[in-house]
Amino acid sequence: MAKRREERARNDAKHNDIKIxxxxxxxxxxxxxxxxxxxxxxxxxxxxxxxxxxxxxxxxxxxxxVNHHDRIVKWLKPSPPFFKLNSDGSVGNSSAGFGGIVRNCLGNVVFAYAGSANTSNVLTAELLGLLYGLISCSERGFLNINIEVDANSLIQIFNRRDFMGNPCNFYTIRRINQLLPSFNYTFSHIYREGNACADFFAKLGSQMIGFQLFTEANLPFIAKGIITLDKAGLPYIRIR
Structure with a gap:
């Protein structure tokens, strides 16, 4: 009987140690x-x-x-050998930030990033999100990338090479244009609902001082949840 009680106690202890x-x-x-x-x-x-x-x-x-005016939006995994870079910018009443995330063909996080931005201009924050994502990919040798952003204005700038009309962002746009030729890349739009991960890190950046890189080991709890749902193919409903 004593042995059974001890065994039962050990099993109970093991169950208590299990992390959900x-x-x-x-x-x-x-x-x-x-x-x-x-x-x-x-x-x-x-x-x-x-x-x-x-x-x-x-x-x-x-x-x-789903109402016929609504739209199903999904974040889709990239096809090998590509990685997917999602970036975003965030501007509030008194703070601004940028952020992004890079994931592989399995939907797993390679790295994410967030940083503060000294601006009140949304386009500037969006551009910084893209720039820091490209720099981080280049430094780590990830040169096959699908770039996704939820700002059509960014796609228009780089498809048309139209940066002469953006004097405030001239140097940021020029730096991005200098980086892009080193990549094998695609550039596409995704609705903001499907860009939820990048949006999270951009808003996080607006609450920070400086810049921070994240890996799977130190991802914020909420980000882990969004990433898991994206990886599972959970659809978002875009209400129009």
């Missing part, structure tokens, strides 16, 4: 809900007042799930 991964919990709950939906154990009635939530979980009911 909140991101794994989210994924398991999502998969369970989707499974119940597939076998018709969850119906539209359960989402009567929250169809938007059903859409975020990947459940769509005929004619009711």
């Amino acid at each position: 991964d909140p991101n794994l919990v989210i994924l398991k709950v999502k998969h369970k809900i989707l499974s119940l939906s597939v076998v018709k154990l969850i119906s539209e009635n359960q989402f009567k007042h929250c169809l938007h939530l059903a859409g975020k979980l990947g459940i769509f009911f005929e004619n009711t799930s």
Whole structure:
């Protein structure tokens, strides 16, 4: 009896030491809900007042799930040998920042970054987010990159090489143009809902002093959750 009690105590101690991964919990709950939906154990009635939530979980009911004016937005993993760079800028009432994240073909984080910006101009913050992302990729030898931003103005600038009309940002744009030829890159737009990770780090940068790089080892808790959901292919609903 004494041995059994000791064994039971050791097992209880092991269970108490287990750390729960909140991101794994989210994924398991999502998969369970989707499974119940597939076998018709969850119906539209359960989402009567929250169809938007059903859409975020990947459940769509005929004619009711998404308004025809809405749009499904997903962050997509890059194809090998490319990495994906998402960058963003953030300007508030009294602070500004920039940030971004680089992920591989599996959706895993290579690195992320955030920094403060001394500006009240959104375009300047967006440009700094892109510049620091390119510099960090170049320093680490990641030269095959898909660049995604949620600011169409950035794409217009670099597609048209139109920086003469941006005197405040002339040197930042010139530096980016100097860096781009060293990359094998694509440049595309993504709606802000799909750029949630970069948006998080840009807002984090606006609360910081200076610049910081992040790896998987020191990612903020909220960022881990967004990254996990992106990796799982969770759709976002863009309300127009």
